[in-house]
Amino acid sequence: MAEMWINMGPQHPMTHGLWNLKVKVDGETVVDAEPEVGYLHRGVEKICEDRTYPQIIPIADRLCYGSSLTWSHLYCMTVEDLMDLKVPPRAEHIRVVAIEMQRIASHLMWLAAYAVDLGMMAGFLYAMRDREIFIDLLQALSGSRITYNYPRIGGVAHDLPPNFQRDALRACDYMDKKLKEYEDLYDGSTVFLMRNQGVGILRREDAMNLGVTGPTMRGSGIAYDLRKDHPYSVYPDMDFEVASHPDCDCYARYRVRMVEMRESARIIRQALAKMPQGKWRTIAPRTAPEGTGIGRVEDPRGEGMMYVVGDGTDKPYRLKIRSPIFVSVSAAPKMLIGYKVADVVAIMGTLDMCIGETDR
């Protein structure tokens, strides 16, 4: 059978952004794969060298639009490390509540898009409906639906709105009930299990060496989560489990994300219960000292990291952004070789790609 290269992209029915996947097929089996990114490159790192520190917060939001609070929070953490700024405890708790809500919304978006890829429209409709509840809560908090511009260097922009605690607890209870319904819907579908179990194996050693992080790594049996093992903010006070699964296939990554949603609801309840009174923001200085700052967060997609170099002015000298999906996509060929063309959609879907952060 002749081998040939097929282009899947940049416009393709897989709903996850703008990239190109060249697969070399021998009949129906994938023999080689080569991802090609860069269709969404906006030059964010160069733009950031021309903007003052607070002006970069909305740009950091638009890095990964599926979970934009994580990225603006990461940027603020990095600059606070550079400026040696202490954030008040109330702001830290508000940040944790907002980030965990964003994690649930991001995983629900993944669930919806993944269902569409596998042909299960019912999953898309249910997951999008439930995601709207968390989007409404975040809209009450910050004023916008997806790119929030809510964290500030030194805290958060404004305090919690009235009745937020009551509504957030109601949303967490509702989510716990709905997670059971999702598990019945997905795990009860024989076709879903057939398309996911045993497909897209990424072995533990490959995951560690190739730099894959996040739910993809935890689905290969490595129970490492930056919130537990390298904690930041007020995560040391929160009690939650790290989700991991020993099979290294697509089903394992799906289970990891479902457990993470449940643990996020748990963290939201604890953070709201422990929320102290006080200020929600300290005013940051206008110029940053000379030096460097690092920030790391556990993004819903993996390990996000930023490195900023300050030079005494009010604009950064260099801002480097580490995107988890950039590295995971380079590990994609390891997961694709040997499977059929129809499995490509399922495998790339479990990576939960957000091309905004890949291409920056």
Next chain:
Amino acid sequence: MDIEKAPSMIDGNPEEKVLRSLAEGFPRTISGGEKLKSGVIRAHVERTDLYAVCQTLRDSLGFEHISMISAVDYPDRFELVYHITSYQSRLLLELVTGTPKDDPGVDSVSSVWGGANWQEREAYDLMGVVFRNHPKLERILLPMDTMFHPLRKDFKG
């Protein structure tokens, strides 16, 4: 499934252990080892020994994961900053190396950690640093026929 716990604290905390092993293993090329904060350490290395240091880090010191490779354009040199994570000991090492502007090249570490492959391609694409022995050093984010390296300070967009 768990990873092994951090090594015992009998002979110093893990950050100092790693810095000491590096300083003893490469006395002439490693300098400036310091602990930045809990769990984060930094060291400076000459670019000639970069590959050997990285191999030691992966094989005997348990640093399995390369988090980030950044390239910074200073007026007198290009600086490459490697952030390397150890899952076992929960440490982050910031390894800094410099390369002169007229010959911007270091050895590629993509054979040590596969995760460095695309990160080095991106540093080449945007900053113009050449990585010797890289399996496929091509542009990755910009179109293939781009003539400039945008992140350099002398490029005005």
Next chain:
Amino acid sequence: MNGEDQASPSVGQVMMFKSKEFLKWSDEVMEVVLKRSAVGGSIDVLTTDFFNWATRNSIYPLHFGIMCCALEMAVASAPRFDAQRFGVIYRSTPRQCDVLLVNGPVSKKLKPALRRLYDQMPEPKWVIAMGECAISGGPFWSGYSIVQGVDKFIPVDIYIPGCPARPEALIDSFLKLQKLIKENKKGLLTGR
């Protein structure tokens, strides 16, 4: 060119064509009979309203998401905002689409691919520029690798401001597009 069936002339005149000759013949005949004569004009008078109603109530956009506004495009077809009640169904291939929704910044690498997608869509087609990035470059206007606005190389019919544009704004733009289609009624046969 008419060929005649030699075998059984009693059955009647049967015309045999090769496919290319048939296309040429039908072009000539249809051109004369339908498009230039009064027959075409009267068919148009009877059917234009109907076809126009069908076109504007079944706008098929292309399944093409670039950046954040693409999430709002996906949400617009979700249960809460539900664009499908206006006949809007997303199709995966440009050959079956009416509308190209550009919902993010266009980088120089993407420009030829987007132009090819636009050229692959059959007439009549419209373009909606959704969000600030497609209108003018948005927050990234000073970047070195984006095109400052999609109307630099594709003609745009409707602009939706917002960063990101809300799903209600997208549905409003579909309704405005329906009004635009209604106002520019053209006969399918004569084109007038």
